[in-house]
Amino acid sequence: MATAPTAPRTSRGPGLPVTVTPSFLQHLTSRVSAAPNAARVTTTAPYTGAPLADLPVSTPEDVEAAFARARTAQKAWAATPIAERKKVLLRYHDLVLARQDQALDLMQAENGKTRRDAFLEVVDIGIVSRYYARNAAKYLGPKRRRGAIPLLTHTTELRHPKGVVTVISPWNYPLSMAASDTIAALMAGNAVVQKPDTQTALTALWSMDLMYEAGLPEGVWQMVIGRGSSIGGALMDNADYMMFTGSTATGRQIAADAGRRLIGASLELGGKNPMIVLEDADIEKAADGAVAACFPSAGQLCVSVERLYVAESIRDAFVAAFVTRTEKLKIGAAYDYSVDVGSLTTPAQLKTVTEHVDDAVAKGATVLAGGKARPDLGPLFYEPTILTDVTPDMTLHSHETFGPVVSVYTCRDVDDAVTQANATAYGLNASVWSHNGARGRAVAARVHAGTVNVNEAFAAAWGSIDAPMGGMGDSGLGRRHGADGILKYTEPQTVAHQRVQGFYPPSGISPETWASLFTGALKVMKAAGFR
Incomplete structure (x- = not known):
């Protein structure tokens, strides 16, 4: 769906930039996964304290529905060749840079940071989207691994997407934290159901809107709005993986809940x-x-x-x-x-x-x-x-x-x-x-x-x-960026094809003789420098 065009650098209303128009806000908030008659919550602009946006609030049932849509969409997205996913991310990269004034205005309007600090988030997302677009094939493609028996065991490592990833992103870096983790999850073939902090949800919705404009199939990225106390349980109970950025106290609870469900979690938490x-x-x-x-x-x-x-x-x-x-x-x-x-x-x-x-x-x-x-x-x-x-x-x-x-x-x-x-x-x-x-x-x-x-x-x-x-210690577990930042959203699978001869003796050779021969072979492999 198209995003509103960039407007001149002037202000409107109570200190809001001209790009942040009522129609633009209505367009973004319509992307929230919530019922038509949903309750609403109003955010305020930090610069002035004036009302900023009126957002629909998602219920646990809305979260369930978002996951259902995401699971359906994820199957087709996972089957999409990496080369096609790459094209979506590179188009998204270009759109973020071209529409950066919109992003800067939104970040400033709902977060209160300076334009210079907001611009660094645009830079970050440009780098991240380009990096994973151009390196995902290397990380996700089939890899030959050393087999158990040289020449006789053909072993391959495959990478499969987790399924539907929950991303819970904070208010302090509303574009970087909303988009960077999602980019890697999407490139790995997952769908995403995201809960941004309500205060800065507009920037997250803007990012999602641009990703759809770049060609992401509908339903692959869903956005829900609400308090963790209300919809956090539904997000955890339906997730195949949890990505959380926020407080250490909440991170501990998410880690415990993820352990209960035996799913993975990556947590970037507090720092001093x-x-x-x-x-x-x-x-x-x-x-x-x-x-x-x-x-x-x-x-x-x-x-x-x-x-x-x-x-x-x-x-x-x-x-x-x-x-x-x-x-x-x-x-x-x-x-x-x-x-x-x-x-x-x-x-x-x-x-x-x-x-x-x-x-x-x-x-x-x-x-x-x-x-x-x-x-x-x-x-x-x-x-x-x-x-x-x-x-x-x-x-x-x-x-x-x-x-x-x-x-x-x-x-x-x-x-x-x-x-x-x-x-x-x-x-x-x-x-x-x-x-x-x-x-x-x-x-x-x-x-x-x-x-x-x-x-x-x-x-x-x-x-x-x-x-x-x-982070280490109370600053979290798991990593973003690099190979870790995308492989965590995948399930590794080993496929080993044994040819000609396996680990048990062939017909005509006693177990004792076979054990002696195998022992000799292990010694030869060590002496020859086999790894």
Whole structure:
């Protein structure tokens, strides 16, 4: 189905861009799998607090119906040659880039982030769709494996789609998290029933709409809207695989439920990500890197940095440079590239950020920059905040804040920095800064995190789509990106064809003689270097 054309960069209504028209919103919300007489829920625009969209709410019965349609559609989609699926993804790639103004407007309108941060999501989806379109055949095609008996056992590994995958995506990166996992699942031959967070469902619906315009058969990607407490059970009970991005607490419950059903699950959960600045780091570049690590999307980023460990010898110089840069950041609401830091997304998130900072200050933390909400700019704005003198009794010391707040600590040496960075139950992302790249990589290898960036905040590892991305410890299990990111949506099957002679003795040879011959053959294979 066609998507509305891109409109000029002007505003309409209460601070909404002209592309976000009532007819466009009605078109997107009509794609929700819900009954015609469904209850409705209204979302609000973070920049202003004004009503944004009126969305139908799916019931458990609607979820059941969506899975039924998806299962029917999936059979034909799985039978579609990979080369044809590839064409759909490459057309989708082109549409996302061509219609990016629509996506940027929607992300800003319902999430509150800056246009620069929203654009990185467009870049991400362009890279992911191209990568899996052009590499899926390599990952999914039949592969010859070494047989049990050389020359006599012909063994092949096949990959079959799981069936219908449930994708539960969060509000903080509404395009990246809604589309990137779905892209891999679709390319593997699955259908998808997705529940995006209601607050940012419009962006997810836009993405799905473009995929259909690119040629995806109707029914292969279904979208449901509702609270997890209402439809989460139906999503789990019908899924052949679960892909979840969100809180650690919810992830634990999904893992338990998936275990009960004996289905797979991939979970990207919380983080309390560290950045280490070694004594040989370029202070100016590291300060720039800290800004890029801590404040994108107002800190509402799973891989952003909330703990900063700086070598004692350069601490004062680094902190001064970091504070100066932070205080120069422009905060505000604009549907263009003129601001550096946008709004928080929900009142709940503003409450968490405020409580964490106020608790820390009340217990002795020092505010070096920021430290307060900015209602003069909009209902959910909070200044980029740098704290020091943070102690373990403060909530934000160990708990994820998920806002534009970072705590600065001093480290004596490399061992102390690594020890402090690893003193957390989480292990999602980390950053290491050193003038010596080899030294930085060596330190990175000691950090307990699924991705570690050297002389970069998070984009280097995240954007390296050929490599796996995910968390250790309480930050989750499973990986997206790379081979792992698509193979997890498949069932491996081994087909072994035994020719001429098997493992049992042929007629005329006693078991004892056969055992002796086989033993000799095993010794010869070891001596000859067989694997």
